[in-house]
Amino acid sequence: MNKIARYFAITASIAAIAFAGGCGEKGFKIEGELADSDNDKILLEKADFAGYWTIVDSTRTDSKGKFSFSQPQQGGPEIFRLSLDDKYIYLPIDSTETLSVASSKNGFGHDFTVTGTEQAQRMAQFEKDLIAFVPYINDADSLKNFKKRIYNEYMHDSKGNVMSYYILTKTVGNQPLFDPTTEDFRYIVAVANNYNHFRPEDAHTPFLLNLARAAQRHHNDMSGIHTVINAEEITMFEIALNDENGKERKLSEFVGKGKPVIVAFTLMRDGATPEINRQLAELYKAGRAEIYNVSPDRDQYGWHEAAANLPWTTVLDPSAGQDKVFVQYNVGQLPTFFIYNANGELSARCATVSEIKEKL
Numbered sequence: 409m410n411k412i413a414r415y416f417a418i419t420a421s422i423a424a425i426a427f428a429g430g431c432g433e434k435g436f437k438i439e440g441e442l443a444d445s446d447n448d449k450i451l452l453e454k455a456d457f458a459g460y461w462t463i464v465d466s467t468r469t470d471s472k473g474k475f476s477f478s479q480p481q482q483g484g485p486e487i488f489r490l491s492l493d494d495k496y497i498y499l500p501i502d503s504t505e506t507l508s509v510a511s512s513k514n515g516f517g518h519d520f521t522v523t524g525t526e527q528a529q530r531m532a533q534f535e536k537d538l539i540a541f542v543p544y545i546n547d548a549d550s551l552k553n554f555k556k557r558i559y560n561e562y563m564h565d566s567k568g569n570v571m572s573y574y575i576l577t578k579t580v581g582n583q584p585l586f587d588p589t590t591e592d593f594r595y596i597v598a599v600a601n602n603y604n605h606f607r608p609e610d611a612h613t614p615f616l617l618n619l620a621r622a623a624q625r626h627h628n629d630m631s632g633i634h635t636v637i638n639a640e641e642i643t644m645f646e647i648a649l650n651d652e653n654g655k656e657r658k659l660s661e662f663v664g665k666g667k668p669v670i671v672a673f674t675l676m677r678d679g680a681t682p683e684i685n686r687q688l689a690e691l692y693k694a695g696r697a698e699i700y701n702v703s704p705d706r707d708q709y710g711w712h713e714a715a716a717n718l719p720w721t722t723v724l725d726p727s728a729g730q731d732k733v734f735v736q737y738n739v740g741q742l743p744t745f746f747i748y749n750a751n752g753e754l755s756a757r758c759a760t761v762s763e764i765k766e767k768l
Contacts, residue, residue, distance in 0.1 A: 434480070434481040434503075434504050435479050435480045435481050436478075436479055436481065436482075436501050436503070436504050436505050436506065436507070437476065437477065437478050437479075437506040437507070438452070438476065438477040438488075438490070438506075438507050438508075438509065439474075439476045439507070439508050439509070440475050440476070440508065440510065440511070441472070441473050441474045441475075441509075441510055441511075442469055442492075442512055442513050443473055443511070443512035443513070443515075444473065444513045444514065445473035445512070445513040446469060446470070446471050447468050447469060447470075447471075448468060448469045448492060448513060449466060449467075449468050449492075450466065450467055450468070450469065450475055450490055450491065451463050451466050451490070451491040451492075452464050452465040452466065452467075452477045452479070452488060452489075452490060453488065453489050453491055454487070454488050455488070455489070455574075461489070464479065464488075465477055465479065473513075481503060482501060482503075483611070484612075485500065485501065485502050485569065485570035485610070485612075486500075486501050486570065487499070487500060487501070487570060487573075488500075488501055490509065492513070492517070493516070495517030495518075496517050497511065497517060497520055497522070497532075498531055498535060498574065499522065500527045500528055500531050500569075500570050500571050500574065501570075502525070502569075502570070505524050505525050505528075506524055507522060507525065507528050508522070508523045508524055509522050520532065527569060527570075527571055530562065530571060531571050531574070534558070534562055534575060537558070538578070538580070538585075541554050542580065545580060545581075555585070555586060555592065555595070558575060559598075562575055563575055563576070563595070563598075563599055566599075566602060567607075568599075568602045568603040568605070568606040568610065570612070572599050572602065572603075573599070573603070573616065576596060576599050579706070588619060588622065588626065589626055591627075592623075593620075593623035593624060593626070596616075596619055596620050596623045597620045597623065597624060599616060599620075600613075600616040600617050600619065600620035601620075603616050603617075604616075604617060622734070644659065644660065644663050644752060644754065645659075645754075646659055646660055647659040647671070647700070647702060647723070647733050649702065649723035649724060649725055649726075649733075651715070651721060651722055651723050652711075652712050652715040652716050652724075657700075659671065659700050662698045662700055662721070663748045663752045664748070664751065665698075665752075667697065667698055667750055668696070668698070668747060668768055669697060669698045669700060669748040670688070670691070670697045670698070670699045670700070670745055670746070670747055670764060671700050671702065671737075671745065671746040671747075671748070672684075672688065672700070672701045672702065672743065672745050673702050673703075673734070673737070673739050673742055673743060673744045673745070674701060674702075674703055674742055674743040675703060675704065675705055675743075676705050676710070676711045676714040676715060676722070677711060678742070680743075681714075681743075684743060684761060685718060687761040688720075688761060691764065691765070691768070692719060693719075696768055697747070697768060698721075699720035699721065700721050700723070701715075701718065701720060701722040701723065702723055702725055702733065703722065703724055703725065704724075704725040704734070704742075705724065708724065711724055712724075743760075744757070744758075744759065745758040745759070745760075745763070745764055746758070747764060747768065755767070
């Protein structure tokens with residue numbers, strides 16, 4: 409064999425090995441076509457266990473409106489979504505499937521089809537059911553019946569599939585569809601039990617169990633099953649959450665250190681918060697108190713940007729206000745403030761910064 413023949417033989421062998429290696433890589437694919445779309449940017453986003461969304465990839469449609477994504481196999485079932493101009497199509501991914509999405513640029517997010525797996529088709533149908541129901545969502549009886557139907561059709565026999573988790577944590581207009589502070593806690597407990605029974609190792613299970621416990625405790629408190637503890641009887645309820653740098657910050661680092669501490673429960677991305685922060689800054693700069701700011705924002709990126717500009721300690725509640733912290737402090741609306749005095753005793757609960765100023 410001459411040198412040229414040997415060169416091509418070696419090259420062909422390397423290509424074959426590389427091709428075989430590529431074929432062995434497991435993952436999932438999303439293929440799509442959008443009518444009337446050309447060079448439009450589409451994002452692929454992934455949900456974490458608390459419902460926050462992270463961009464994992466992006467692409468653009470070609471001249472025929474076609475696009476595709478390829479991602480490595482996940483460690484377990486996950487929720488992804490396609491994003492175009494703040495409109496979304498949600499997709500459940502179990503393992504190595506290929507999903508096909510058909511829509512149009514104008515119909516994206518409300519007029520679409522998804523094929524590839526039965527669960528993906530069912531999720532698409534749920535989204536359409538929800539879109540059709542939204543005009544009636546303020547009618548209490550209609551909402552109650554809708555949630556009962558959704559639970560029976562999509563969640564009751566789910567055996568802990570990722571779609572049931574997705575529906576349970578779905579928000580409509582920044583409000584949870586299934587509200588853990590209402591009788592919906594029964595649905596939350598049922599789904600959490602399903603996950604615990606059928607998928608105990610699933611990474612979503614601890615979050616759902618914590619959510620269910622918090623919802624159950626809230627229901628018990630509201631029903632008078634447990635005696636409500638007055639603020640004067642409490643020394644301190646510990647809070648241990650991560651700040652904008654990912655470092656765990658405990659409330660006990662500040663309380664009882666010889667200076668009052670304001671625990672502020674606020675939504676960082678709420679329109680009223682900048683003025684609240686301005687007023688808190690006056691107290692902070694004057695040295696009148698330390699501030700420990702807890703936020704249940706779902707928009708973690710917006711929260712991070714706002715928190716990074718504040719001089720006091722800010723932490724994010726990843727359960728979006730549904731874990732034991734909000735139950736222990738009996739926080740039912742935002743903003744809510746608490747004051748620990750210089751001796752570390754919980755001395756006051758306030759609804760406004762003006763009240764804080766009066767009680768410090």
